[in-house]
Amino acid sequence: MKIHVKMIGPLIYDVGFSEKDLEIPERTTAEMLMELISVSKQRPKIVTRNGKAVAPHEELAEGDRIAVSPIYSGG
Amino acid sequence: MNGWTGNFLRVNLSSKSAKKEAYSEEFAKKWVGGRGFAVKILYDEVKPGTDPLGPDNKFIVALGPIAGIPAPNTGKAVVAAKSPLTGFYGDGNLGTRVSEQLRKAGYDALIVEGKADRPTMLYIEDDKVEFLPADEVWGNGTYATNDWIYGKYGKGAGVLNIGQGGENLNRYSVVRSLEGRAGGRPGMGAVMGSKLLKAVVVKGSRAIPQADPQGMKTLGHGDLKKVGQIDKESGWSIQGTTGVLSFCNEVAGLPVRNFRKTHHPDAWKLDGERLNNLRIATYGCPNCTMRCGITIHDHEGREAELDYENIGLLGSNLEIFDFPQVGSLNYLCDEYGIDTMSAGCTLSFYADAIDHGAVSGDFKFGDAERAKELLRMAAFRDGKLGNLLADGSRRMAREFGHGSEAYAMQVKGLEVAAYNCKFIPGQALAFGVAPIGAHHREAWIITFEIKFTTRESYGPEKAAKVIELQRIRGGMFESIVACRFPWIELGWGIENYPKYFNAVTGLNWTVDDFWKVGDRIYSMIKLNFLREFPNVTREADYPPAVWFDPANVDTEGPIAGKVLEVEKYDGLLQHYYDQRGYDKRGIPTKATLEKLDLSQEAAVAEKFAKLA
Numbered sequence: 058m059k060i061h062v063k064m065i066g067p068l069i070y071d072v073g074f075s076e077k078d079l080e081i082p083e084r085t086t087a088e089m090l091m092e093l094i095s096v097s098k099q100r101p102k103i104v105t106r107n108g109k110a111v112a113p114h115e116e117l118a119e120g121d122r123i124a125v126s127p128i129y130s131g132g
Numbered sequence: 133m134n135g136w137t138g139n140f141l142r143v144n145l146s147s148k149s150a151k152k153e154a155y156s157e158e159f160a161k162k163w164v165g166g167r168g169f170a171v172k173i174l175y176d177e178v179k180p181g182t183d184p185l186g187p188d189n190k191f192i193v194a195l196g197p198i199a200g201i202p203a204p205n206t207g208k209a210v211v212a213a214k215s216p217l218t219g220f221y222g223d224g225n226l227g228t229r230v231s232e233q234l235r236k237a238g239y240d241a242l243i244v245e246g247k248a249d250r251p252t253m254l255y256i257e258d259d260k261v262e263f264l265p266a267d268e269v270w271g272n273g274t275y276a277t278n279d280w281i282y283g284k285y286g287k288g289a290g291v292l293n294i295g296q297g298g299e300n301l302n303r304y305s306v307v308r309s310l311e312g313r314a315g316g317r318p319g320m321g322a323v324m325g326s327k328l329l330k331a332v333v334v335k336g337s338r339a340i341p342q343a344d345p346q347g348m349k350t351l352g353h354g355d356l357k358k359v360g361q362i363d364k365e366s367g368w369s370i371q372g373t374t375g376v377l378s379f380c381n382e383v384a385g386l387p388v389r390n391f392r393k394t395h396h397p398d399a400w401k402l403d404g405e406r407l408n409n410l411r412i413a414t415y416g417c418p419n420c421t422m423r424c425g426i427t428i429h430d431h432e433g434r435e436a437e438l439d440y441e442n443i444g445l446l447g448s449n450l451e452i453f454d455f456p457q458v459g460s461l462n463y464l465c466d467e468y469g470i471d472t473m474s475a476g477c478t479l480s481f482y483a484d485a486i487d488h489g490a491v492s493g494d495f496k497f498g499d500a501e502r503a504k505e506l507l508r509m510a511a512f513r514d515g516k517l518g519n520l521l522a523d524g525s526r527r528m529a530r531e532f533g534h535g536s537e538a539y540a541m542q543v544k545g546l547e548v549a550a551y552n553c554k555f556i557p558g559q560a561l562a563f564g565v566a567p568i569g570a571h572h573r574e575a576w577i578i579t580f581e582i583k584f585t586t587r588e589s590y591g592p593e594k595a596a597k598v599i600e601l602q603r604i605r606g607g608m609f610e611s612i613v614a615c616r617f618p619w620i621e622l623g624w625g626i627e628n629y630p631k632y633f634n635a636v637t638g639l640n641w642t643v644d645d646f647w648k649v650g651d652r653i654y655s656m657i658k659l660n661f662l663r664e665f666p667n668v669t670r671e672a673d674y675p676p677a678v679w680f681d682p683a684n685v686d687t688e689g690p691i692a693g694k695v696l697e698v699e700k701y702d703g704l705l706q707h708y709y710d711q712r713g714y715d716k717r718g719i720p721t722k723a724t725l726e727k728l729d730l731s732q733e734a735a736v737a738e739k740f741a742k743l744a
Binding site: 066067103105107110122126128130131 | 366367368370371373375376378379382383384395404405439440441444549550551572576578579582583587616617620621623689690691
């Protein structure tokens, strides 16, 4: 299935892209996606799906927009 | 006394006199420094009803026990006064060598009284205080003024100065320092301007008293390297704070079109990655380990510094999705010495008011060239419109009427930071109860709220988080006077800060000891507010009404169909009051004040208004 992934801030430079469409297997969870795109488990982050937080164990769905952001404290 | 110099410098511009004043160790431990010193001094010395722009207001520069000592991000100073924007206590911090130089000169705070008889530059070098003419630079912007000062005293001097905004009493004019940035959003620049004080220059040559200077040196220098390394490994400084824009856009928290919209398809044009591609340099404050100021060439080819707040409020909020143009707007604010955030909200309010028929005018969202002209008019108070713009969004709304106050994006008169809380209840609370008005420094809980709670919740856990962050951010960091970024952005442990504090003071405090100080400071700001506005109601702690307006819902996206609900917000506010020990007006009760050793201050407040 196809999803769209957007990386935010320094995570862009960790994974080597800012945003792109990705083909992923059915039943891929958010946590599995992080492994797939090589986001370090140690990196504090928030992952959102269509603007809402997604838990690591949640399965992703066709057409999802996933954003991966560091933990910011404002400007 | 170790850690503190034990002295304030009191200067009177009217009589051109200066005196060193000793303060007690008890005072130091009770208020710690920075914001703690400032709020106590202003409470004791500036009577309610004092004209913020008159000679009886006092301008304070206050430092803390680790300010200026080499350790992660300790190059900051607090500037404070009664605010001409909000009408009560106001403050802010900025990076400046004054933090180190004033301490080396032998003072933990500078108290400026009276009014000069001509444009003046205050020069402080240890015991020497001079009142020097500044006519030559009166009328100049902050860049030229700072360069003029550097030309006289070298780049090692600590410098604070104002631009034309402060001179012309723009109510959101700031204090500037090229060694860092700008501070004092609620009009601290105008307070300097009202005193004809163009600049403060400080040089110090003494050692700052420390209990364990060698230990602090080893600890501080070692930690500067460690935090710098963490920043390098994490890549945080590549984009600084500007990645926040993409995050806010994703979660429907971005200010767009005077906060009417929460996200925008063109937001990518202002994201941190694109800014990094345009970057020509980065800037930080003294003792900085993670530079957050990124400069680009603006539309006119000048070097302009950007970070998230000014991109959000001068960019997306005005629907200007062009970095060089946003850079130009920011450059003008910095040159004039006016707050980028209040300026952005005031201009967006004006465009919105025209859109909604509250006033007629020729400014439209997206018009960068007209925005530049409006900033100039606001800084110089040019004509009727310039005067209105210089007074901020709340006063403009009162002038325009037609219900426009509902979408003047401010709380207690201070414009909100660049987070659209149309449906982020906890952050809306953080703005509502920020003690000096809707400042972003006090608490920022959006990530917590979205990641660890239900966004729809108005539960006590959100009030608790706001209080926790207020204690750390608005309490501890503002009183020891250091930047919060290493802690929250890089995960540098909060327990490190008491270590620095203990090394310089010889005390044995833990983080818990700072919470009481933070609570005391917040209560003092509340008492200051109460004295000025004795008929206050809890609605003063409400965010802008437009966030409650069902007609303002998003029609698509993550929060489609949703806005804040008044009754639920009021319940969340009550959770905050209950946890804080405040009454139904949001004022600390007598019992709370007693617990915080503020009985004497409570008695003073009761001359003006009843306490519960």
